[in-house]
Amino acid sequence: MQDGLYEDGIDSISARKIIEIVGGQGNPPEYGFQYFTAGLDSYLKTIDEDYLGSFIKDGGSAFKLVIGVYGGGKTHFLYSIREVAWNYDYIASYIVLSSEQTPFHKLEQVYKTIAANLIYPQTPEELLSGYDKGIEAVIKTWYNRKYQEMAQKLPEDLISHELNAYALALGPYESTSFRNAVKEAFLSLAEKRNDDFTLIIQWLKGENPPKNLLKNFRIFEKIDKSTAFKMIRSLIQWVRDMDYAGIVVLMDEAEQTPSMTTKQKAALLSNMRELIDECGHTNFRNAMWFYAVPDENFLEGRTQAYEALRQRLSSVFNAETNPTGVKIYLEEVSVDPVELLADIGRKLSKIYEVAYSTKFETGVLNETIADIAKAAYERKLEIGYKREFVKNLIKALHKLRIAG
Numbered sequence: 001m002q003d004g005l006y007e008d009g010i011d012s013i014s015a016r017k018i019i020e021i022v023g024g025q026g027n028p029p030e031y032g033f034q035y036f037t038a039g040l041d042s043y044l045k046t047i048d049e050d051y052l053g054s055f056i057k058d059g060g061s062a063f064k065l066v067i068g069v070y071g072g073g074k075t076h077f078l079y080s081i082r083e084v085a086w087n088y089d090y091i092a093s094y095i096v097l098s099s100e101q102t103p104f105h106k107l108e109q110v111y112k113t114i115a116a117n118l119i120y121p122q123t124p125e126e127l128l129s130g131y132d133k134g135i136e137a138v139i140k141t142w143y144n145r146k147y148q149e150m151a152q153k154l155p156e157d158l159i160s161h162e163l164n165a166y167a168l169a170l171g172p173y174e175s176t177s178f179r180n181a182v183k184e185a186f187l188s189l190a191e192k193r194n195d196d197f198t199l200i201i202q203w204l205k206g207e208n209p210p211k212n213l214l215k216n217f218r219i220f221e222k223i224d225k226s227t228a229f230k231m232i233r234s235l236i237q238w239v240r241d242m243d244y245a246g247i248v249v250l251m252d253e254a255e256q257t258p259s260m261t262t263k264q265k266a267a268l269l270s271n272m273r274e275l276i277d278e279c280g281h282t283n284f285r286n287a288m289w290f291y292a293v294p295d296e297n298f299l300e301g302r303t304q305a306y307e308a309l310r311q312r313l314s315s316v317f318n319a320e321t322n323p324t325g326v327k328i329y330l331e332e333v334s335v336d337p338v339e340l341l342a343d344i345g346r347k348l349s350k351i352y353e354v355a356y357s358t359k360f361e362t363g364v365l366n367e368t369i370a371d372i373a374k375a376a377y378e379r380k381l382e383i384g385y386k387r388e389f390v391k392n393l394i395k396a397l398h399k400l401r402i403a404g
Contacts, residue, residue, distance in 0.1 A: 010032070010035060010351065010354060011354070012354050012355055012357065014031075014032060015032075015351045015352070015354040015355035016355040016356075017029060017032065018032035018035065018036075018351055018355070019348075019351060019352055019355045019356075019394060022036075022348065022390050022391070022394055023390075023391060023394030023395065023398075024391075025391075026071060026384075026387035026388070026390055026391040027075060027387070028075055028076040028079055030079065030127060031124055031127035032351075033076050033079050033080070034080075034083065035347060035350075035351055036344050036347035036348045036351065037076065037080060037347075038335075038340055038343040038344045038347065039333045039335050039340045039343070039344075040073075040076075040077060040080055040333075042319040042320075042333075043077070043317075043319060043328065044080055044081070044084060045319065046319040046323045047081060047084060048084050048087075050323045051288060052084055052085055052087075052088050052090065052245075052248070052288065053088060056090075056245075056246055056248075056286060056287070056288045057088060057245045057246060057286065059285045059286060060285070060286075061278075061279040061280070061281075061284040061285055061286065061287045061288065061289075062279055062288050062289070063275060063276045063279045063288075063289045063290075063291070063326065064288075064289070064290050064291070064317065064326060064327075064328055065291050065292075065293065065313055065326055065327045065328065066078070066290055066291065066292040066293070066328045066330065067292075067293060067294075067295065067296060067327060067328065067329050067330065068292065068294065068329075068330035068331065069294050069295070069331075069384055070294050070384045070387075071383065071384015071385070071386055071387030071388065072294075072330055072331065072384050072385070072386055072387075073330055073386050074252060074292040074294075074330065075252055075292075077292070077330060078094060078250040078252055078290060078292055079094070081248065081250060081290060082094060082248065082250060085245075085248040085288075086121035086122070087121075088245045089121055089244055089245045090121075090244060090245045090246050090247060090248050091118055091119065091120050091121075091138065091239050091242075091244045091246075091247050091248075092118075092119055092247070092248045092249075092250065093113075093114045093115075093117045093118050093119065093247070093248075093249050093250065094117055094119075094250040094252065095110070095113040095114055095117050095249070095250070095251055095252065096113075096252050096253075096254045097110075097251050097252065097253045097254060098253075098254045101113070103264070103268075104251075104268050104271055104272065105260070105264045105265070105267035105268040105271065106225065106267075107225055107228035107229060107232075107271050108206060108223055108224050108225050108227075108228040110228065110232075110251075110271075111206055111223060111228045111231050111232055111235075112205060112206035112223075114232065114235070114249060115134065115135040115204060115205055115206060115235070116133075116134050116135070116205060117133055117134065118133060118134060118135050118137075118138050119131065119132075119133040119134075119137075119138075120137075120138055120141055120244070134205075135201065135204050135205060136201045136204075136205075138242075139182065139185050139186065139189070139201070139204075140189065142186070142242050143186055143189045143190065146163065146166060146186075147159065147163065147190075150162050150163065160190065163186075163187070163190045164187065164190070167183045167186045167187050167190075168183065170182065170183050170186075170238075170241055171183075171237070171241070173233075173234040173237045173238060174230050174233045174234050174237065174283060175221060175227070175230050175231055175233075175234040176218070176221075177218070177219045177220055177221035178204075178221075178230075178231055178234035178235070178238070179234065179238075180217055180218040180219050181200050181203055181204050181217065181219050182204070182238055184196065184200050184217045184219075185197055185200045185201060185204065188200065196217070199213055199214070200214075200217060200219070203219055203223070206223040206231075208222050208223060208224075229274065229278070233278070233283040233284065235247070236283070236284060236285070236286065236287050237283065239286070240285070240286055245286065246285075246286025246287055246288070247286065247287050247288075248287075248288045248289075248290070249287070249288075249289050249290070250290045250292070251289070251290065251291045251292065252292045253291075253292060253293045253294065265298075265301070266305060268298065269298075269301075269305045269306065269308075269309050270305065272291070272309060273305070273308055273309050273312060275289060276309075276312045276313075276326075277312075299313065312326070313326050313327060314326070314327075315327065316329065317329075337377050337380075338370075338373050338374055338377050339373075341369075341372075341373035341376060341377060341385075341386065341389050342366075342369050342370055342373045344386075344389070344390065345369035345372065345373060345389070345390075345393050346365075346366075346369060348390065348393060348394070348397075349365055349369065349393075349397060352394070352397045352401075356401055358401050360397075360400055360401075364400065365400070368393075368396050368397075368400065369393065372389060372392050372393050372396055373389060375392075376388045376389035376392065377389075
């Protein structure tokens with residue numbers, strides 16, 4: 001540690017933000033989780049080398065079901081995947097699935113949330129200062145990048161013509177309305193038609209403005225449950241058209257699904273089965289999907305729909321023996337769980353030292369970490385023990401610092 005910097009370059013303000021989030025909520029921050037990642041190396045290396053760095057980038061698609069208890073590191077894992085994806089220039093969308101906001105049995109809501117959370121690769125500085133995300137930000141960045149590319153090689157009077165020609169050549173996409181929407185959004189930025197841009201963005205976000213306002217742009221479809229998959233497929237096609245490596249969608253089930261109606265359960269099973277099957281089709285090229293759940297209870301049922309989905313999800317991912325497996329069990333790490341917690345604890349304590357410009361005595365610190373790790377793991381059947389561990393650790397570090 002030198003001049004208030006952690007060995008990887010984190011400053012005291014960023015370190016304090018990390019400690020505040022981890023200690024208060026027990027959740028990982030969107031940036032900074034890298035500094036205390038542990039036990040995920042084999043998973044991440046395989047997903048990097050076998051998927052994002054090769055197969056997906058080269059036109060493949062894949063679906064993985066991530067299983068981990070609440071507070072067991074699902075969000076941390078998904079953030080880690082997103083960082084790997086950005087290294088290869090993928091667009092990502094991390095979305096929280098919940099019964100109220102984004103239920104998976106309502107696929108039009110899933111499309112809207114994916115569009116609202118699209119995020120292109122960003123620097124640590126951008127992430128820490130608050131980043132641009134959503135389909136509007138992606139379109140503006142896309143336009144600005146294309147404008148700059150053309151401005152470097154064309155005289156000013158030809159740029160407008162070339163931007164127009166580029167936009168007209170987009171597609172084809174499965175949804176002609178989606179293709180017309182992104183084309184017109186791009187051109188409205190070029191021609192400074194701000195009201196038109198705002199209206200088209202409303203449609204792309206799934207807000208469905210009045211049809212009569214959209215007819216001049218040849219946008220005739222409504223984004224609803226009957227068109228949601230078509231719009232998702234078209235969005236994937238558009239991401240490729242923008243010259244990104246592809247798209248990585250990270251779906252994080254935030255809460256236990258309350259009692260659902262038989263119809264809602266059937267819709268959820270059908271949507272997931274279709275999503276898995278889509279990953280074998282050409283319209284889903286360059287796309288990887290992660291669906292994180294606390295358990296496999298949603299697969300418990302006796303109908304053919306349950307059995308069909310269970311068969312699709314039967315194989316288990318293993319970095320060494322079966323990387324093509326679908327189910328990723330986050331608890332099945334090779335490291336001893338208590339030692340894993342201790343490793344996380346040591347990394348967090350270094351961040352804490354930077355955040356508060358302090359230094360702990362090694363022996364006392366290690367003893368404290370070991371005690372808290374053991375106590376947290378002993379309650380693994382009652383609570384999300386990883387979340388409980390990091391919250392209790394930060395509390396203990398405060399006490400150590402105040403006690404001197």
